[in-house]
Amino acid sequence: MKALLMMGCPELPVQTAAALYIANKLDREGFEVIIAGNKAAISLLLNSDPEKHYIKKVMDLDRCIGALAEKKMDFDLCFVFIHSDSGISYLATIKSISKAKTIAVIFGKEIEPLIEESTDSVIIAAKAVHNPTPLQAKIDGVKSWAALTR
């Protein structure tokens, strides 16, 4: 099983924590996890996990979109991190170019409009900017990510 974590702009601190948390859970379920993001998002992750206990593979965001669009790779699950309109555009793109089951990980202060735009995906949403605990609680609400692939 393969999972993609597609990171948004890293301006909200909870994103890095949530990505590490989800990557760990997926790893424990036997997923091969790839994390895609821009340079800053990837740097934050790698600096947070220098021994690569949780982050095994990373990829530039634009190259990831290109590889999916060219059908050079695909995933069983794709987590799209969303806290702005840009995230909705990336989610729509993934739904269009990938066969993966999509999970919208929504956070920030104004989450309701983002939830409304993500109706075709599994939604993990919490009002969270600095403190990842509310988002972590929603992530913990899913007992098995592998079950979503069946």
Add this chain to the structure above:
Amino acid sequence: MNYEILLPNSSFKECAEYIKKNFKEIYYVPAGYKIFDNYLVGIPPIPIAVDNSDIIMPYVKPCHGCFVLRIPGKEEVMGLRAGKS
């Protein structure tokens, strides 16, 4: 790349509406459409306009929202008119 920003820091829907409202020759492409060695991000169908030999297209960046860009591109114009997908 030589480009002009026609609409900065907006939502994707605002950019799509801007293109549809301000240009006549519009083509609709899927997400992931390759143009200028870039794979388009957005909510499909994504409008791209042609104005003389320029391409008018939305461009999404994770940290800055969506822009409408005008980019000279004779080959891309020919590709769109020929129905390349």
